Amino acid sequence: MIEKLAESGVDPNWADNDGRSSLHYCAKVGDLDLAMLLVNLGANIFQPDSAGSTASTIADTHHHYSLAGRLRALEKTSQKPLKGD
Numbered sequence: 001m002i003e004k005l006a007e008s009g010v011d012p013n014w015a016d017n018d019g020r021s022s023l024h025y026c027a028k029v030g031d032l033d034l035a036m037l038l039v040n041l042g043a044n045i046f047q048p049d050s051a052g053s054t055a056s057t058i059a060d061t062h063h064h065y066s067l068a069g070r071l072r073a074l075e076k077t078s079q080k081p082l083k084g085d
Contacts, residue, residue, distance in 0.1 A: 012043040019049035027055040027071070030064035035071070045074050 015021045023043040026035035035055065039045060048054050053061070056071035 012038050012041045013047060021047055023055045024049055024058055027059035027064065027067060028062055030062065030067055032067045032070065035067055039074065045071055045078060
């Protein structure tokens, strides 16, 4: 289903009024597979919510350490997008 949404042009970085994207919600519930799919579809791992939390910090806060570790590893090996990208 997510692949179909991506094919239709849905922005994987769209955020709600609190600045939370789908990746933030995956981090909150600990869905590693869906989080990695969203990253592969272009979700911004550096995107903070309105409180300044990234998906990795949210995963850590909710004790999803495997997901938090994967996201932190990606943060270390990925280039942070420039403002406006």
